[in-house]
Amino acid sequence: MSRAAALDSRKSEQKEAIAAKKAEHAADLAMGLTATMAKVIKSDELICTACGATKLGPLTKCECTGGRTKPGPDYCCKRQLLDAAKARFALSKANEMKEAARKQEIIAGSRSKKREGAAEVDLQAECQGDGVEMQVVVEFPIGKLGMGLEKNCVSKVTGEPAQDLGVQRGWVLHSVCGELTLPDSTAIAKQVMKVFKEKKTGVVDFKFRVPIVEGFLHCVQCDKFLGADGFDGAQVEAGPGKQMCSGCEEIACMGF
Incomplete structure (x- = not known):
């Protein structure tokens, strides 16, 4: 083979390798395996390919009646490790919300002693979409909220009742009393006041979109939760309601 032919062959192999790498990266992103999640699953290990047990759990022991099915040397564990990581984060979030609900029960009990008819505030969660986010329903008593909004994102938590209810900075307000909200804090304020005036007593459902994975941020442009590594440093510092992914x-910047 001539030098020119050998060079062409190497270039062709390099192009094929680059194309394969791009295809693999696209497939990873399609299943939700971002750079952040790749770091998360790096320390985990698949125990059984059948039941999906992994070293870090949540299922840490094989439950197969026929025994463990070990992954072979060429077996791709990404999907199952990713599912396990999402399940761990979901479980962690659920535990956090249970604790917030427990605290709120105590607070509600204290309020009922001081004010007759004070309503107990509850917290509920529901997993949504591809597992990157879930929806959390928080029942706010009529009155002050204890949080600030930038567009429809919680930009700050200033005190009761939001703080006691476990509301966190970066959550996205999805709806109030079943009515969808716009990404406009002024419009939301009017919407909330209208509901409060109509209801007068009791509690009002505020439904939030919440990232399951710690460190995920909301992009105001594409309206998705993405890993922090998908945002420029200045965008991260801009804060909720102002952040735009790279x-x-x-x-x-292209003007589209």
């Missing part, structure tokens, strides 16, 4: 920022 992809959307690039498109915006």
Whole structure:
């Protein structure tokens, strides 16, 4: 083979390798395996390919009646390790919300002694979509909220009742009393006041979109929760309600 032919062959192999790498990266992103999640699953290990047990859990022991099925040397564990990581985060979030609900029960009991008819505030959660986020329903008593909004994102938690209810900075307000909210804090304030005036007593359901994975941020442009590594440093510092992921920022800079 001539030097020119050998060079062409190497270039062709390099192109194929690059194409394969891009395809693998695209497949990873399609299943939700971002750079952040890749770091999370790196320390985990698949124990059984059948039941999906992993070293870090939540299922840490094989439950198969026929015994453990070990992953072979060429077996791709990404999907099952990713599912396990999402399940761990969901469980962690659920425990946090249970604790917030427990605290709120204590607070509600204290309020009922001081004020007749004070309503107990509850917290509920429901997993949504591809497992990156879930929806949390928080029942706010009519009155002050104890939080600030930027567009429809919680930009700060200033005190009761939001703080006691476990509301966190970065959550996205999805609806109030079943009515969807717009990404406009002024419009939301009017919407909330209208509901409060109509209801007068009791509690009002505020449904929030919440990232399951710690460190995920909400992009105001594509309206998705993405890993922090998908945002420029300045965007991260901008805070909830102002953050735009790198992809959307690039498109915006192009004038689209």
